[in-house]
Amino acid sequence: MSNSFTTRPEIIGTFGVVSSTHWLASQVGMSVLERGGNAYDAAAAAGFVLQVVEPHLNGPGGEVPIMLWSQAEQRMRVVCGQGYAPAQASASYFQQLGLELVPGVGMLPATVPGAFGAWLTMLRDYGTWEIDDILRPAIEYARDGFPILPRTTQAILAVRDLFQQQWSESAHVWLPNQRVPRPGSLFRNPALANTYQRIAQEATSAGTDRKARIDAALRLWYQGFVAKRIDQFYQNEYLWDCTGEKNRGLLRYDDMAQWQSSYEDPIYYDYGHHTVAKCGAWSQGPVFLQQLALLKHCPISHLDPSSPEFVHYLTEASKLAMADRLAWYGDPNFVNVPLAQLLSDDYNRQRAASIGLQASLELRPGNPGGQTAYMPDLQIAQRTLAQAQLQYGSGEPTFATLPPLDTWRDEEVFVGDTCHLAIIDKEGNMVSATPSGGWLSSSPTIAELGFSLNTRLQMTWLDPASPGYLMPGKRPSTTLSPSMALRDGQPYLAFGTPGGDQQDQWTLAFLLRHCHAGMNLQQAIDAPAWHSEHFPASFWPRDVRYNRLVIESRLPPHTQEELRQRGHDLHIGQPWSEGRISACSQEITSSGRRLLKAAANPRGMQSYAVGR
Structure with a gap:
């Protein structure tokens, strides 16, 4: 049984293949393979490019689970790039705010941003390229500009008032000259370019070999200037979120400094x-x-x-x-x-x-092993919706209602929330990764760094009987x-x-x-x-x-x-x-x-x- 219809050909080759949710990331990944990199080098370079060119779907402050097959080791591994809940994030904290759910928009639902750690952990242990070579394509697109997607423009348009009235640092990055960027125009994020350029330069001079230089980059992110700036922002800024109130974030320097990506x-x-x-x-x-x-x-x-x-x-x-x-x-x-x-x-x-x-x-x-299943209170959503400030958005933009762009285009624009990439090199090494989080429309951008953080903590429950119960140091069920x-x-x-x-x-x-x-x-x-x-x-x-x-x-x-x-x-x-x-x-x-x-x-x- 077969269906002969396709919109495009299935790609067939012997040297290497790359597939991703953005053509620029796919081409960057292929260019790495062409220049002698392996699947892990290509995936890391493409992953950082996705952060730049699909900022409404993922970002540097997000997370990524990575699956890899190592031909040399003849085994498959998972690299966990899902950060855990901050030390201050407890069910009682949110309940004292009068909440039954962790909010989906704002600074409160941030976990440790795990994407950077996961990409570099895989690169250090399985790749061959240097950190500055891996980051270079992302830096160039962020510094020199990339064609902004219509969907990204819609995401910015949907929260323009929020940015202008409440999240001024987001407006600084995503509303150049206080205007929504036109679809297809070249968009720049010089702050993000500077962040990655600084990491590349300081890490290159800090290490005596390739692995040491990648470890130096990890320290700069989780214990250095990036972690310190995130700590300052989340301690000192009180910003509006979907609760209708101003709140500051819970993520702190120590949460980041103590976290590292892991293999499973x-x-x-x-x-x-x-x-x-x-x-x-x-x-x-x-x-x-x-x-x-x-x-x-x-x-x-x-x-x-x-x-x-x-x-x-x-x-x-x-x-x-x-x-x-x-x-x-x-x-x-x-x-x-x-x-x-x-x-x-x-x-x-x-x-x-x-x-x-x-x-x-x-x-x-079901009741596996004769155990009794437990279900949380599913009426919470109705009570939350009755009180929510929906003008600040919902938790996930997968099927969000977005304003039309009729002045620019009439055709339908697909709505998504995440990215994906798959790569196989000529040796048979494979990578499958699903980067997400750090959506520009869901969390305030830290203008100095050029990115916002994830809101993954919203996927926890405040009910202690639920296996998804929020606890410090615990990963949300992504x-x-x-x-x-x-x-x-x-x-x-x-x-x-x-x-x-x-x-x-x-x-x-x-x-x-x-x-x-x-x-x-x-x-x-x-x-x-x-x-x-x-x-x-x-x-x-x-x-x-x-x-x-x-x-x-x-x-x-x-x-x-x-x-x-x-x-x-x-x-x-x-x-x-x-x-x-x-x-x-x-x-x-x-x-x-x-x-x-x-x-x-x-x-x-x-x-x-x-x-x-």
Whole structure:
């Protein structure tokens, strides 16, 4: 079964392939490979460029989980770039402010910014390039200018009044001459260029070898001038946020100085010829594996990926897995997450048997190992919405309502919240990473540094019985979820997408279209997509929309009609509105050559795959 339609060719080569959510990052990554760098060098350079050219989707103050395959070591590793909660961030602190949820906009929800540490940790241990060479493309784009995306302009326009009236340092960086930049015009961020230039220069002169110079750069960020300026800003500035009040931040110098990125083993699940690997339960990653474990017991292998049966089974599996995410996931350093039971065959056979012909209307977590599931108060969202100052925005911009840009363009502009990149080099090394956070519209920019911090703490709960309970030093349960897969035990696929709660729905359908329907990478990305919202959102104000199924209008009319008959609350989206998947694969041919492939999402007209 195959779909011949593609918007662009699947890239095929033998030297190297790169796919990311922005063409400039993809080309920078490929240029590193062309000049002798490996996949880790290319990923780090592209990752820093993404911070510059997609500032509404990620930034230097954000976070990134990275998955890598080392051909030399013959193993897969996770680099955790998710910072933890500050020492002052406790449930009682927010409750004393009269809050039931951690706010989604402002300085209060910041964790330690982990992206810089994760990229450089991978670069130090697996890369070959120097820190100044890695940072140079990002510095040049920030200093000399890059074509600003229409979506970035919309994000700035949406919060222009907030910047001008409350967040003056944000206005200084993002509203040059107090004007919203025109889409496609060259935009500069000289402050960020200066920050990275200073790090590159001081680190280069501080170390006696490459690793020492990278360690020096890490110290400059987490113990040097960057950490000190963040500490000053978060201690001394009282700024408006979505509570409708002025608050100062909780992040301090000591929080940053004591944090470092760490390595972990991935979580694996065998599905047919494929072994899929994900980050642990501090991320959303195991949701993907739980869905595979459920669908192993459902008759999907011969279904058309656009059929109502296929969409129904995947939607119902996502409902069950996301309910378990709410009931059981948390930072494994603080919470005993029963992953073995959640992924066990007996547990998922029983859970899959509950999937009927009609859409489930309930949120149904399971009881792995006989344990009793706990659900937080899901009415909090309604109470929070009744009191919230929505003019200051919502927690996550994935599907934010943005002002039109009719004076500049009429076509639809895709809305996203995160980035992704996937890279494979000629030796077979692979990287899959999902950078996010530090969105320009969600947190005040520190003008001297040229960036704002993340708001990831909003993904915690203030209920002590919840595994996602907020505690100092604890990682929030991020939605960020890069993916890798082996095929017949050999490294095969690196893939992922932006999209918050939707990430492990979009990428699941992509993988199954590729595995079961015989679609190549580009076909599997281009095919009509959908997502369920049958769970509390991970982002403030954590609204719940039971049984809502959002689909692209390209799904066949008979599929749409049968999904309605099965009881799904169907919402029809634009024809190209679901997902921003990037993917790369590799295989060894019968002649012993390494064949590399790549594909990128056409939605939004900015993602690109390159290679040769």
